Amino acid sequence: MNTQANKPLTVVATIKAKPEHAEQIKSELLKLTAASQTDQGCIQYTLHQDNANPNGFIFYEIWENNEAxxxxxxxxxxxxxxxxxEGMVDEFVITEMTSL
Structure with missing residues (x-):
């Protein structure tokens, strides 16, 4: 039996915007954040911008489960x-994790 099944799912999403699109991507990510925070099963959904590289963004998300x-x-x-x-992002990486 998978004991992680009963634990919330943590997601770290890393987005690297193309430099010429960074501001537009930031604007769209902020809209996405506001909407996603009201999704059923969303425990936490926060957006961060890299202090050293303004083209870099990270979402830190916690979901009740994979279905959510x-x-x-x-x-x-x-x-x-x-x-x-589409076409504005150089990299989009999703990492799914479970807290220990």
Missing amino acids: LQQHVQSSHFQHYAKVS
Whole structure:
């Protein structure tokens, strides 16, 4: 039996915007943050910007479970972000973790 199944899912999403699109990406990420914080199953959803590299952003997210995360990924606000940011991002990495 997977004991992690009952624990919340932590997600760290790293986004590196192309320099010429950093401000637009930041604006879209802020909209995404506001909408995502109201998603069912969202415990925490915070956006951070790299102090040394303003093109770098990190989301720190905690979801009740993987199902809540999958619902978030399918949400209209996440799909909108994916569509409008296409071609503006150099890197988008998702790391899923469970607290020990």
